[in-house]
Amino acid sequence: MFTTISNKPSKVLSPMPNKIVDKKGEFTFSQDTMIYVEPQFSQEAETFIDLLLEDLPYKEKGSGENELYIKKSKVKGKYHLEILEDKITISAENNELVFMALETLRSLLLTYGHTIPCCNITDWPKCEYRGFMLDTARHFVTANEIKRLLKAASSIHLNYFHWHLTDDQGWRFPLSFDEKVNKESSIRKAIDYQEERFEGGLYTEEEIKDVINYATKLHITIIPEIETPGHAMALLHAHPEFGCVGGEYEIPTTGGIFKDVLCVGNDEVIEYFKKVFADVARIFPGKYIHIGGDECPHERYETCPKCQKRMEENNLKSAAELQSWMTVQIAKIVTSLGKIPVGWDEVLDNTQTLGLPKEVIVMSWRGSQGGIEAAKRGHKVIMSPSIEGVYYDYRYDKSNDDEHGQYWGESTIKMSYDFEPIKKEMGDDAHLVLGGQGNLWTERVDFGRDTEALYFPRLVALAESLWTEKKNWEAFKAKRGAIEKRLASQDIMFWSGNWS
Ligand SMILES: [Zn+2]
Known part of the structure; x- marks a missing residue:
């Protein structure tokens, strides 16, 4: 073998x-x-x-x-x-x-x-931030499986785990003050999101603390993510009053971007998230909290009286700028809890009027441009550009229809290996780049162990890229037997096609 x-x-x-x-x-x-x-x-x-x-x-x-x-x-x-x-x-x-x-x-x-x-x-490490993200909203991944992944990640010197806990298709973070969300937002109606799909789940506080303790022993810091203001359908299902139109919101059983998002004109939404982030900050000891910010359509804001009022009060020129207003509010909440907010690169958009609070760390995923722009504006940056080999829901080989990953994307092992978080255009701002991260979205992942062959061996390639100053692809390829042996020894499944 x-x-x-x-x-x-x-x-x-x-x-x-x-x-x-x-x-x-x-x-x-x-x-x-x-x-x-x-x-x-x-x-x-x-x-x-x-x-x-x-x-x-x-x-x-x-x-x-x-x-x-x-x-x-x-x-x-x-x-x-x-x-x-x-x-x-x-x-x-x-x-x-x-x-x-x-x-x-x-x-x-x-x-x-x-x-x-x-x-x-x-x-010594080349980059101080070496991370991997797991989406546990599209599909629930058990605490034990997360611990298996953490152990394998630790063996390749990764030191951050970005835990995507909420999205349209499910809310996985247990709230101390809202049993309705805990119950109703964590379970989808259809079990076959795609084929035989698991219908949901909510972590208990005990499970989360167990994962945190384990990660702490491995010197891995967890960054919990709560999505705002988009990707919020699961929350809206339990709290329709948090949406602009207040309608019946079903938890989607398909992937995609949904036009119903959190109503930014509603003060109750802000008050609610103060409590959500207080819970998050109480449980997670790490210094960062991810506030989402990606893929939020602004269509509902155009016609919502509350949102329109908020626009007027703040002299905002477009509905799109309301998202920037929301980012400022959420960043304030997170900062007041003694944590540092991290957001997807959309937080840079539509900030003409309000700007982006200096403390927000930008995670660049729509290519590298967001990271380059953020660094130019003085923000710290984590690079995770989907098109540069660090999106692990993509196929290893786009032409192979037998692969599990999304057909539209490709992240080869070599792309993962060649990925460099620092870009030439950053010039003197390059010191603001903390490092890089590989992301796994789970629309096409049925359950926990399915994640393994999507991460590995690509994550090993990325880890070397973030650790080793003088890397060499041919030398890395020659280590394939040893790398696979270590993964197999830890009972981690891995993709076994050509390394290219
Ligand atoms: Zn609204």
């Missing part, structure tokens, strides 16, 4: 460490291996052992005593991992970097089994 795996760590690891020297000799990890860890890193050591043992049980008899040392160093922003025949030494200045070194060690153990070749690694 697997192609040949080199006995040189420099030829198997991905992300490729930024500095690695292969050495002679081998180290055997076993129950006899003594682990010496400075107390501040004991949680990382424990997590490493827990993760490893799930996929590689202890070798009962070791080949003699040897040692693993985990200690603090003064070197800024880098970890050091040295593997000698009788001793492994990991050192770094902080917990996150120590854990990354341990994840690199786990990768070697998953590749070779208990006996790994010696090497000397000094490593």
Whole structure:
């Protein structure tokens, strides 16, 4: 099943460490291996052992005593991992970097089994933000499946998980103050959204906290997303008074963009979202909250008396500018909760009158232009352009009708690999780019494990692109056997067509 795996760590690891020297000799990890860890890193050591043992049980008899040392160093922003025949030494200045070194060690153990070749690694990330997004609204993905994805993501040094929790087709975030939404907005009528589709679900607060705790151990920060003001049909179903026309709103059983969105002229909507984001901020410890902002038609605003009144009061020149007014309100709410708002790049549009609050981080998905424009306007940026190989609901090969992904889009593995978040046009503003992200929308995903072969191996290619300063596609391709072995060892399904 697997192609040949080199006995040189420099030829198997991905992300490729930024500095690695292969050495002679081998180290055997076993129950006899003594682990010496400075107390501040004991949680990382424990997590490493827990993760490893799930996929590689202890070798009962070791080949003699040897040692693993985990200690603090003064070197800024880098970890050091040295593997000698009788001793492994990991050192770094902080917990996150120590854990990354341990994840690199786990990768070697998953590749070779208990006996790994010696090497000397000094490593650091190219981009500070290395993320992946999962849409759990179009189709519900269980907390346990999310944890499986987080574990695989951690093994390739990803450090942000963007959790898309609400959309037209479902509301998945449990509200402390609104049982009606919890019940009615989380379940679609039709189970066959497409073929045999799961009809919905709502996470419990306990499940979300469990995912957060798990992610925290992996040093992955979660960015929860609550969509505003578009993609809100599921919420409107429970609260028709939040729409401009107040009609009966059914939760859609198809994909698409819907003209019914949150009424921006209704003060109750703003008050409601104060409570929603207070719940989100209370549960999620990370510093970012995603406020959506994409694909919001403004048609209803044209004829809604409340929206028209809001326009007049604020001297807005078009109904489209109402979305910008809404972005300002939501950003204020999120900021008042001590969090930083993130929005899809539409938040830059129609901002002639009101501007976009400086603190809003722009996630560029409609190509790179939004990111370039945002950086020019002084905003921090996360790049996730749909046409540059980081949309994983697209096919690997557009011409292959047997593929699960959306027929209209293509993200080849090479496109994922070649993706660069920083664009020439950014010039001196390039420092505002935090990094990049791969997105998986789930219109065409039936259930949790379907996500895996859409993410992998594309996500591995993206991870290397965001981590490794001098990447090389041919060298990456030659690591295919090792990459697939590590995914299989973690029981992660992956796409097995041609790597191109
Ligand atoms: Zn309205």
